[in-house]
Amino acid sequence: MSRNRFLFIMGTVIALILLTVVLGRNSDSPQIVAASMLATTLRFATPITLGALAGLFCERSGVVNIAIEGMMLAAAMGAFVGAAVTQSLGVGILAGILTGMIMGLLHAWLSITFKVDQIVSGTVINILAAGLTGFIDTQVLSKAGLRSAGLLPQIPIPILSDLPVVGPIFRQQPIAWTAIILVVVVHYVMFHTRWGLRTRAVGENPRAADTVGIRVKYMRYMNVLIGAGIAGLGGAYFTLEGVPSFETQITNGRGFIALAALIFGGWTSFGSWAAALLFGAANALQINAQQFGIPIPSQFVGMFPYLLTIVVLAGVIGRAYPPAAVGTPYETE
Template structure:
């Protein structure tokens, strides 16, 4: 009986073949959708009406330099009405370009939603500052504060990248951040060493992740359910210990020494860039190192190729001799350790003690940054910066007396999250085997 050789269908993966792993790592071409053009068009129209036609008549002033900068730059002054009108027209132009591409059955390029987001944020900032009682704001302080607030989000999103790239959905980022914050506080207080607190935070995050890996990989329990249960468990456990142990003796258990900022001479005095890159705490510097190391590891090393193969097509990876479940287990553990370091930021850098629910839901924002960043460490980093910017902005504009209701400004970080994940992600595709347990045949 003869057999006829057939070639694989375009975009299909043939399980059990070495070529399948390579094919699964490439994103197959998909038809363009109306999702991104419609969202950009709607937001562009809102920007034209609110930021342009209804824009304030004052001049928005943005301070670029601070008194400690190595050299001084003049403040940037922008007529709010004119600036809002120009930027909104550019936004409408970008939306029209996205619609034009869709009419030609072409997807919007990656730079288009990024440029749209940046310009929309600039138009919103001009509108808010221009309509305030004191139409002046420190741009340098706004950006530096945004990066600071984004630190735990970046670590959390990197944890999600490492887990999902290997095929495990990490809903437990919130619990890992919270566990890291609690452990860092109590260990640093008892040892009087913030460095030991930092290491303990990484260990705590790894332990939470090992529980996630143990139940979801070995016993095939639904990964999302395990993650949610872990979040509730860590929240309840840390809350109980805070009430019964830490509050009873704050000096002994909840007064950790902090990590001071490390300033690099001269470079830290560069306007805007200096405080962001060269005036950070140890955790802040580790954030930049972690983004680079994870990106290089995933996309430039043999280890990263194996990790992505496991996340895309575990059967093919298994046929090539890769231990699928072992790779998943250790990747999830590593991701938890990274999230734990991010949690230490709350108690060793941001404030000097632990409180209940100190992470404040940032683990879920980190999960959104992971999706918005398309499961890429660099993309997740910039998405986390966007959410940190929204979080910092709602605090600053309240101080300068903006006419925007404070309740709306408090909602801003979460609105950005919803719009980013719902509309601006476009054809984002998670790893094919993400959330699917693997049973060796």
């Protein structure tokens, strides 16, 4: 089931890129179109992949996460400030992860300890992150005159990265590489380790987990924190690999697209990654449509991922099943 979903989405990604190459007839050479599409797709997919993996940990353990956006936004700033103050990109990455985890701690505290509606709690974090980053940006950063520590360098894989067309795939920055590695790692952790088994049990039937001695709230807290850390890494992408500065609302809704990718990917690691690539390809097509002379208004291409997510959620094709206990606080008797 999840393998079929992965293959289906990947097929759509390839089809979309091929479509662009075929339709983009009155522009540059097909090679250039394809290479540009691939590069844009991957660039767009990295934070979405990380955001979706962040949501995966949260939701698999039974905590809804609509706060990926806020976590990434706060982390984008945290990473920038960390890197700029110490002039170390490595510290920047750590600062991003830590900032994400602080937001995650707030989410866990509100929704697990206080049993605040998890969607309300997510909303709180989104508003708080937008406000705080905006405030710090204009109030503190603009006055402090921080100097950016620059961007993380690309790590090319020898030979492969020199290939025509597919070259860009093998020429990426560290966070982008990490995202791809994490896809595999998260899959392994979630489906092949004790931690993953317990996490999924807590998200599916917390009472059953409780009766075999698993501490439900502890598992949820830890998973929210792990997820938030990954979201933090996703946030760091924006200011350490995307552009060497922090701008207000720099994440620009990518956290919500990550949530869509998570759902579209059926709450699986590879599925989410494929969905992130699909959204990336749709975005690449949207950006390049005009340049390539594609006769569809770019906005209709841009709508496509969201429409697909609704369709999947409504069960019209390939219904995605959420963890059964997601959204419900656990009460011990």
